[in-house]
Amino acid sequence: MMRSLKRSLALWWLAIMLMLGGLMLIEAWSSAHRSADQALDGQLEAASLTIAEAMQWSDGMPLIEIPASALEVLATRWQERVFYELIGADGQLITRNAELPVTARLKREVSKAPVYVDATYHGETIRLHGREVSSAGWDTQEPVQVWVAHTCIGRDELARTLIERTLTRILATMLMAGVILIFAMRAWMMPLRRLRSALRERELEDTRPLLVDVPEEMHELTDTLNHLLGRQRQHRDSLLRFIADASHQLKTPLAGLRSISELSLKSPDPRDWQQALTTIQDETDRTSRLATQLLNLTRLRHQVDLADTDRIALDRLLKTTVLEWAERQDARDHDIGVEIVGSGPFVVCGEEWALHELINNLIDNALRYTPAGTVITLGLRRLNQQLELFIEDNGPGVGVPDPASLIRPFERAGRQDTCGSGLGLAIVASIAERHHGQLQLSHCQPSGLRVSLLLAVAESGHGEEDQ
Known part of the structure; x- marks a missing residue:
């Protein structure tokens, strides 16, 4: 089965592109979701700070009216549902519009640093953010936990949009790389075409070294071909010398046989005929042996393998x-x-x-x-x-x-x-x-x-x- 170098290069390129494309898609998916989280987590943070600034205390009790600006911050073009919940230091509920899945572990963590976590609310995935607001400067020192959340439809849509854009760029890059590869393969194959043309245009007896401009990586190939041509030239010269020597070796006894037969035919003496026939027989045996040896030597030299x-x-x-x-x-x-x-x-x-x-x-x-x-x-x-x-x-x-x-x-x-x-x-x-x-x-x-x-x-x- 013949293998195509172009097909092999194309398959290798396709395998590499698929592998790199897969890795790029994984990275694009991860990067898109990180970017969407960073963008919309900022909105959650801004909303929580707006709510915290609107908080007031009266007779040791927190009073708050959720400002419209906080809800506007969370209002995106995807019309997501918005939730909030405020919890006092002793765990008492201050206000909320939904019972958010705030666990005891989350309450402990938010006392140390702001929290961002994905949670489930009534079978729907939401993004939950919480921070603890210090009441320093008020007439009480009790901290308050502010929890805000919204659904993840907008995040998913934003991430999908980013992935689609990245996928478009990846496909365009692969297409451009494929076009470049086609032209590159044509350029790579040009030295082989020149070498093929140089070999096809040669006469059968032309065993001179190849003088073809090829890249450095193909010098070994041309050197091997030139070595083969040199061996063929030596073999041809040796064969021509062998044929010339064999012709001379066969011509000499045949000429002798002819001379002996001519002389014997001119003699009327039967004893001369007897002597001529004896000589002819000896020369015939020698010539027959020479021909047998020539055939054996030719057979051995042209049948290399056992x-x-x-x-x-x-x-x-x-x-x-x-x-x-x-x-x-x-x-x-x-x-x-x-x-x-x-x-x-x-x-x-x-x-x-x-x-x-x-x-x-x-x-x-x-x-x-x-x-x-x-x-x-x-x-x-x-x-x-x-x-x-x-x-x-x-x-x-x-x-x-x-x-x-x-x-x-x-x-x-x-x-x-x-x-x-x-x-x-x-x-x-x-x-x-x-x-x-x-x-x-x-x-x-x-x-x-x-x-x-x-x-x-x-x-x-x-x-x-x-x-």
Whole structure:
């Protein structure tokens, strides 16, 4: 399933906006109610002070006539119901227009500081305010509690109005942010569009580095693409060199076959024909082997991943392969032996045909580039969690300072006295890389060549009978 970067950015933006919008709405609701309470609590306070100023004392008894100005203060555009109640110091009722829910706890609290509290009156929510008025300066020193209240319809309406205004601003802000995001995404995507256009306009053989103006955050992407293009360029150059070398290697024996056949056809002597046919057969075998090796090398290099891996008992495979070579005429003049060091299991995971081909090429390479009588030893040893498969000989060795250069295709270390194709070690190197092994070539003392391959030991499990 393809993922859209634009869709992902839009979803992230929507999630963030919804979260922030929700937090802003919660804050707006709380702020609106606080603002409404502050505005209308001020009216309650003004009304209570107006009532307190209108209070008079006569013969130790408080006399009050609720002034119209106090009720006008509480009269809002929402036509709320207004209540008041005055209580003396000893708890006696002075006057009221409603029996307000003033509890003993509220009476104690109002003696310390003015009180604002939400209460319920006949099933309706009211806002209750009380303050204790000192009668200092009058002919009595008794304090009086003034309680005023009104219904909360106006508060709710005011808070709702404030919330609606805030909500409008929030929605407008989110809409503007969405529009800005659209243009921002178009600007952000422009470097990707330029990069896409640069790639689409390229020819198939164009592997030059990309020169596209991109932001700093995309430099890693362009560097990765340029690295990939560089590897493709190297691979193409290597493939072209390989094709040229392969063509030359195939052209030489074919030209020889043509010359031999032409000369033999011109001779009337059947003995010349017999000799020509023998030579043609030898050259045909060599050319056939060269073509097989070319196909194997191409197959190994273009099929990077292992196809079907098996648990392979490498010691058994090594012994079997050496016995096969011991019966061939090519190995009669050499001393080929097997050396197994340490105890098993010698089990690896890989492709059996490929490892068999690897051992075949190691043996064939040693036979072709060493003289008769050379001792060739194939061995296997366990090094912790790795197995070392090696082959060494006491032949003349190779005349190059760095034996690792021999793994290049058609590299024969300057030797022209053999019928080798120069592909054996290249195939070995490809198989080693395919199995994530480490291939090492080194000189033997006093002479000879040693080739070793390190492979990971297969994990324990079912199938130990393979050993």
